[in-house]
Amino acid sequence: MKRLDYYWYNKGYLSLLLLPVSWLFCFIAITRRLAYRAGIFNVTHMPVPVIIVGNISVGGTGKTPMVTWLVEFLREQGHRPGIVSRGYGGGARQWPQQVRGDSDARMVGDEAVLLARRCRCPMAVGPDRVGAARALLEHNDCDIIVADDGLQHYRLGRDVEIAMIDGVRRFGNGHCLPAGPLREPRSRLNSVDVVVTNGVAGPREYRMTLEPIALWQLGRESHRASLKSYSGQQVHAVAGIGHPQRFFRQLEEHGLQIIEHAYPDHHPFVREDVCFDDELPVLMTEKDAVKCADYANGRQWVVPVRAQLDERLGMVLLRLLNKTDREK
Numbered sequence: 001m002k003r004l005d006y007y008w009y010n011k012g013y014l015s016l017l018l019l020p021v022s023w024l025f026c027f028i029a030i031t032r033r034l035a036y037r038a039g040i041f042n043v044t045h046m047p048v049p050v051i052i053v054g055n056i057s058v059g060g061t062g063k064t065p066m067v068t069w070l071v072e073f074l075r076e077q078g079h080r081p082g083i084v085s086r087g088y089g090g091g092a093r094q095w096p097q098q099v100r101g102d103s104d105a106r107m108v109g110d111e112a113v114l115l116a117r118r119c120r121c122p123m124a125v126g127p128d129r130v131g132a133a134r135a136l137l138e139h140n141d142c143d144i145i146v147a148d149d150g151l152q153h154y155r156l157g158r159d160v161e162i163a164m165i166d167g168v169r170r171f172g173n174g175h176c177l178p179a180g181p182l183r184e185p186r187s188r189l190n191s192v193d194v195v196v197t198n199g200v201a202g203p204r205e206y207r208m209t210l211e212p213i214a215l216w217q218l219g220r221e222s223h224r225a226s227l228k229s230y231s232g233q234q235v236h237a238v239a240g241i242g243h244p245q246r247f248f249r250q251l252e253e254h255g256l257q258i259i260e261h262a263y264p265d266h267h268p269f270v271r272e273d274v275c276f277d278d279e280l281p282v283l284m285t286e287k288d289a290v291k292c293a294d295y296a297n298g299r300q301w302v303v304p305v306r307a308q309l310d311e312r313l314g315m316v317l318l319r320l321l322n323k324t325d326r327e328k
Contacts, residue, residue: 005058005059005181007173008172008173008175008179008180008181009169009172009173009181011173015173015175015179015180016179018175018178018179019175019179021178021179022175022176022177022178022179022180023176025176025177025178026176026182026184026185029152029176029183029184029185030184030185032154033154033184033188036154036155041154041155042155043154043155043156043157044130044155044156044157045157046133046134046137046145046156046157047137048137048142048143048144048145049144049145049159049160049321049324050133050144050145050147050156050157050158050159050160051070051144051145051146051147051158051159051160051161051162051317052147052150052151052156052158052160052161052162053066053067053070053146053147053148053149053150053151053162053164054147054148054149054150054151054152054161054162054163054164055149055151055163055164055165055183056151056163056171056182056183056184056185056186056188056189057165057166057169057171057172057181057182057183058177058181058182058183058242059166059169059181059242059243059265060166060241060242060243060246060265061164061165061166061198061242061243062164062166062196062198062208062210062307063148063149063164064111064114064115064148064287065208065210065305065306065307066162066164066196066198066208066307066309067083067115067119067146067148068115068118068119068307069208069306069307069309070146070162070317071083071119071121071146072119073314073317074144074146075121077318079143079144080121080141080142080143080144081119081121081142081143081144081145081146082121082122082123082124082136082137082140082142082144082145082146083115083116083119083121083122083123083124083136083145083146083147083148084123084124084125084126084129084132084133084136084145084146084147084148084150084156085109085111085112085115085123085125085132085147085148085149085150086109086125086126086127086129086148086149086150087099087108087109087112087125087126087127088109088111088149088266089105089109089110089111089266089268090105090106090107090108090109090112090125091106091107092107092108095125095126095127095128095131095132096124096125096126096128096131096132096135096136097124097125097126098122098123098124098135098136098139099112099113099115099116099123099124099125100116100123101113101116101117101120103116105290105291106291108125109125109266110266110287110288110290110291111148111266111287112125113290114286114287114290115148117290118286118304121142122136122139122140122142123136124136124139129147129150129153129155129156130155130156133145133147133156144321151163151183151184151192152183152184159320159321159324160193160194160317160320160321160324161191161192161193161194162192162193162194162195162196163188163189163192163194163195163196164195164196164197164198165195165196165197165198165205166197166198166199166243166246167197167198167199167200167201167207168199168200168243168246169181169243171186174186193320194206194313194316194317194320196208196309196313198210198246201310206309206310206312206313206316207309207310208307208308208309208310209307209308210250210305210306210307210308211305211306211307211308212227212250212254212303212304212305213304213305213306214226214304215227215283215301215302215303215304216301216302216304217296217298217300217301217302218284218289218292218293218295218296218300218301218302219293219296219298219300220296220298225301227251227254227256227303228254228255230254230255230256230281230283231254231255231256232255232256232257233256233257233281234256234257234258234259234280235251235256235257235258235259235280235281235282235283236258236259236261236276236280236281236282236283237251237256237258237259237260237261237283237284238261238263238273238274238282238283238284238285238288239261239262239263239284239285239288240262240263240264240265240266240267240269240285240287240288241265241285241287241288242265244260244262244263245262247285247303248260248262250303250305251283251303256283258283259280261273267288268291269288269291269292269295270295271294271295273292274288274292274295274300275295275297275299279299280299281299281300281301282299282300282301283300283301283302283303284300284301284302284303285302285303286302286303286304286305289302
């Protein structure tokens with residue numbers, strides 16, 4: 001049986017059957033947001049600016065590389081950024097949790113560990129974003145917070161909202177869950193400050209592209225290689241992310257002949273998922289690598305990426321932050 005998300009991006013009767021539930025979901029999402037705007041539900045504001053990076057759809061849109069770019073940009077402007085996130089997939093018994101690059105992904109989540117490693121800045125995670133933000137400020141000297149995947153968590157006040165879009169899949173069939181991939185109606189994008197598209201951008205959207213950088217060997221990060229060195233070779237390609245096909249197509253564009261191994265987002269990897277009965281190299285995403293270090297046998301290579309953003313975006317963000325400072 002095909003997974004439900006197949007019908008979100010392809011024509012099928014299942015989505016039509018689920019439309020009544022989708023309309024109810026959409027109504028609840030709109031009502032909830034309006035309740036926060038009207039003051040029926042409390043919004044908690046932090047003593048420092050908060051930038052939200054999120055999306056209105058389920059699945060990978062490039063939030064993690066966008067957060068990485070944003071933290072680097074803010075640091076270049078003289079800020080001391082910190083990150084808060086949900087810690088999805090983490091099994092910690094107590095929240096919030098402070099995250100470092102050597103934290104256990106099983107406890108705090110794979111994306112959290114990846115961000116801590118790449119950004120090298122303070123990070124706190126927990127289902128309660130407000131609690132995570134308070135813990136971040138209590139234990140670290142941060143003057144600005146970047147909230148990863150927090151667009152629908154309205155209890156945490158925000159100064160700037162950045163919505164991410166997958167430039168290939170866009171909004172699928174345009175329906176809200178469960179008939180489609182949307183967490184909120186498309187009209188929600190009219191109220192965000194910035195829309196960033198991972199891929200081909202539309203009107204009033206800023207383009208982001210992901211460029212592979214030097215590969216490193218799982219378990220021996222000092223061992224490096226170029227993606228070009230694998231051109232023309234057959235490799236295993238492993239991806240447990242929101243949109244595995246994007247990773248696979250990226251490798252094919254660089255001339256690799258790939259054997260695809262697609263897993264669900266946040267997949268709990270076991271040895272058999274990344275160790276195969278041949279001598280072929282195994283290429284995987286950085287996000288998956290944080291959960292697979294124990295399975296390294298010398299054939300696994302990690303493919304990190306760097307976000308390239310529309311050069312206009314930096315000026316837009318500075319203008320939004322300056323406006324926030326004046327209003328406070």
